Amino acid sequence: xxxxxxxxxxxxxxxxxxxxxxxxxxxxxxxxxxxxxxxxxxxxxxxxxxxxxxxxxxxxxxxxxxxxxxxxxxxxxxxxxxxxxxxxxxxxxxxxxxxxxxxxxxxxxxxxxxxxxxxxxxxxxxxxxxxxxxxxxxxxxxxxxxxxxxxxxxxxxxxxxxxxxxxxxxxxxxxxxxxxxxxxxxxxxxxxxxxxxxxxxxxxxxxxxxxxxxxxxxxxxxxxxxxxxxxxxxxxxxxxxxxxxxxxxxxxxxxxxxxxxxxxxxxxxxxxxxxxxxxxxxxxxxxxxxxxxxxxxxxxxxxxxxxxxxxxxxxxxxxxxxxxxxxxxxxxxxxxxxxxxxxxxxxxxxxxxxxxxxxxxxxxxxxxxxxxxxxxxxxxxxxxxxxxxxxxxxxxxx
Numbered sequence: 359x360x361x362x363x364x365x366x367x368x369x370x371x372x373x374x375x376x377x378x379x380x381x382x383x384x385x386x387x388x389x390x391x392x393x394x395x396x397x398x399x400x401x402x403x404x405x406x407x408x409x410x411x412x413x414x415x416x417x418x419x420x421x422x423x424x425x426x427x428x429x430x431x432x433x434x435x436x437x438x439x440x441x442x443x444x445x446x447x448x449x450x451x452x453x454x455x456x457x458x459x460x461x462x463x464x465x466x467x468x469x470x471x472x473x474x475x476x477x478x479x480x481x482x483x484x485x486x487x488x489x490x491x492x493x494x495x496x497x498x499x500x501x502x503x504x505x506x507x508x509x510x511x512x513x514x515x516x517x518x519x520x521x522x523x524x525x526x527x528x529x530x531x532x533x534x535x536x537x538x539x540x541x542x543x544x545x546x547x548x549x550x551x552x553x554x555x556x557x558x559x560x561x562x563x564x565x566x567x568x569x570x571x572x573x574x575x576x577x578x579x580x581x582x583x584x585x586x587x588x589x590x591x592x593x594x595x596x597x598x599x600x601x602x603x604x605x606x607x608x609x610x611x612x613x614x615x616x617x618x619x620x621x622x623x624x625x626x627x628x629x630x631x632x633x634x635x636x637x638x639x640x641x642x643x644x645x646x647x648x649x650x651x652x653x654x655x656x657x658x659x660x661x662x663x664x665x666x667x668x669x670x671x672x673x674x675x676x677x678x679x680x681x682x683x684x685x686x687x688x689x690x691x692x693x694x695x696x697x698x699x700x701x702x703x704x705x706x707x708x709x710x711x712x713x714x715x716x717x718x719x720x721x722x723x724x725x726x727x728x729x730x731x732x733x734x735x736x737x738x739x740x741x742x743x744x745x746x747x748x749x750x751x752x753x754x755x756x
Contacts, residue, residue, distance in 0.1 A: 362567060365648075371742055373743060376644050383449045386416075386448050387449075389416065390649060391639075394451060395413075395419070397419060398424050398653075402656060402719070404660075404715055409720055416448055417450065425498060426494045431498055452503050455491050456509050488553040501568065502595075505570065505572055506553050508549040509546070511539075511604055512610075543574075543581055547574055547575060547584060570629060572599075573618060582621075596629060597629070599614075599615060599629070602633060603634050628647045630650050631651065634652055634654070636749065639726075639729065640733065655719065655726050664703075667748065669751045675704075678703075680701055685718075692717075692720050694721060
C-alpha cells in the first residue's frame with residue numbers, strides 16, 4: 359500500500375547533519391525543518407486559523423487525549439474530522455496520549471496493557487491502550503498520528519526540577535533509587551516496542567494517515583540505541599524521539615538528540631517531540647532532526663513573555679511602561695507590523711485584556727517560524743556558521 363506521506367530531502371549542510379526537505383501529506387505539504395504550533399484541543403489558544411497561517415505555520419499539532427475527552431473523537435469524526443471541525447485545511451499531527459501518562463502521572467496508573475486515567479472533566483475512569491489511542495486518532499483524521507508510548511521521566515522523579523511534575527511522578531511511581539529508575543527506563547523501552555506493534559496492527563487508515571513510532575531511553579545512550587533498533591524494526595513513514603525535555607538539562611537534551619538522530623533512517627522524517635527553546639531547536643536541526651513542536655511560544659505569550667532574536671522580554675516589567683517601540687524592530691508579524699508598542703502590550707496585560715496574549719502569541723509563533731526560515735536558508739547557502747550573528751539568543755543562556 360502506498361504511504362500517505364512522502365519526504366523529499368533537498369539540501370544537506372556541509373557543516374553538520376542538518377538538512378532541508380518537504381513532507382507531503384493528504385492535506386498539503388510543509389517545508390522542513392518545521393515548527394508546529396500546539397493546538398491541544400483543536401485550537402491554538404486565542405488565534406484563528408487565518409492568524410496562524412499568517413505566522414508562516416504550515417502544520418499544527420492536536421492532542422488525541424484531550425479531544426477524546428471533549429468533544430470526543432466520535433463526535434469529531436461525525437462532523438467530518440478535525441480539519442473540518444477546526445477549519446484548518448493544512449497538515450495536522452496528533453499526539454497519542456503517551457505524554458499525558460507522564461505529565462498527569464498523579465491521576466493515572468500504568469501497566470503492561472495501557473494506562474488508566476482519571477478524567478479531568480468528571481473524574482470518571484478512562485482506559486487508554488495502544489488500540490484505543492489509534493482508534494481515537496483514526497477518528498480524528500490527522501495526517502500524521504503517533505504511536506502510544508510509555509514515556510518515563512528521564513531522571514529519578516524526586517530530582518525533577520519542576521515541582522508539579524515531581525509531585526505527579528512521585529505520587530504515582532514513588533521515590534525511585536538510581537537502580538530502580540534504570541529498571542523503569544528499561545521497562546519503558548520494551549513496553550513501548552510492544553505497544554508500537556499493537557498500534558501498527560490496529561491502524562485502520564493507512565492510506566490517509568501516516569503512523570510514526572517513538573524512540574525512548576531517557577539519557578542512557580545504550581538504551582536509546584536499543585530503542586532505535588526496536589522501533590525502526592517496524593517499517594513506518596517516520597520516527598520520533600520522545601522522552602526528552604522531561605527533566606534533563608539542555609546539554610543532555612543536545613547529547614541525546616545528536617546520538618539518537620544519527621541512528622534513525624536517513625530517508626524518513628525525524629520528529630523531536632516537545633522541544634523547545636531556540637538553542638535546543640538549532641542544536642537538534644544540526645543533529646539531523648526535521649520536525650518540532652512546543653507550547654513555549656503561546657504559553658509564554660499568555661504570561662507576557664516575548665521571544666526576540668536577542669533574548670526574551672517580560673513585558674510586565676515597569677521599564678516598558680513608556681516604551682513605544684515594537685516587540686522587535688524589523689519583525690514582520692502582525693503585532694509588530696501594526697505598530698503595537700511594548701507599552702501598549704504591558705497595559706493590556708496589566709488590565710488582563712485577552713488581546714495582550716493574542717498579539718504576543720502571534721509574535722512568538724512568527725518568531726519561531728522566522729527562525730525556521732533562517733535555518734533553512736543557512737543550510738541551503740552553507741552559511742550555518744553565521745546563523746548566530748542573526749540570532750544572538752543562540753549564544754546566550756535562557
